[in-house]
Amino acid sequence: METKTKKIMKTLAIVLALASVTATEGFAQAKAASGKVSSTAKVSNLSVQDMGSLRFKLAFENPLKQKTKISLVDKDENILFSEYTNGNAQYVKAFNLSNLLDGEYSFVVQAGSELSKKDFVISTKTLRGISLAKK
Numbered sequence: 083m084e085t086k087t088k089k090i091m092k093t094l095a096i097v098l099a100l101a102s103v104t105a106t107e108g109f110a111q112a113k114a115a116s117g118k119v120s121s122t123a124k125v126s127n128l129s130v131q132d133m134g135s136l137r138f139k140l141a142f143e144n145p146l147k148q149k150t151k152i153s154l155v156d157k158d159e160n161i162l163f164s165e166y167t168n169g170n171a172q173y174v175k176a177f178n179l180s181n182l183l184d185g186e187y188s189f190v191v192q193a194g195s196e197l198s199k200k201d202f203v204i205s206t207k208t209l210r211g212i213s214l215a216k217k
Contacts, residue, residue: 095193123191124148136180140189140200142173150193157186179204 124146131139144150147169154163154177167173172186179187182204189200 123190124196125150125198128191128198128200130189130202133176136182136204137176137178138178138197138202139174140191142174142191142198142203144169144171144193146175146193147171149195150191153172157191162187 114189124144126143126145128142129140131141133139140152144167149155150167150173152163152165152167152173152175153161155161163177184205186203188202191198
């Protein structure tokens with residue numbers, strides 16, 4: 083079972099890499115979790131924006147234009163997705179996380195020795211109700 087789960091996670095990481103879209107755009111629309119980092123930091127204005135349907139936009143500024151590693155990890159620190167930036171001043175990428183199982187995850191951004199994380203939880207909620215039959 084453990085091996086099957088790891089295969090699924092690796093497959094998911096490949097799907098995420100292929101399904102995600104990279105674009106540069108302004109950060110003014112960020113509405114979800116916004117993590118401000120000091121102005122001397124290598125990475126600033128780290129934010130995760132909920133785009134609906136388990137799609138999220140990860141964005142940050144990299145004023146020193148350093149090579150930066152971006153990862154998506156689960157609660158056990160298993161890496162599901164990882165890539166390096168080319169030293170751009172801004173980073174924006176959409177992630178489709180609809181194939182992830184319920185659980186705790188984090189986006190991790192590492193520039194040099196500085197590490198920034200955005201934690202989030204995926205959970206399925208069901209509503210129980212009743213509807214009357216029409217006669």
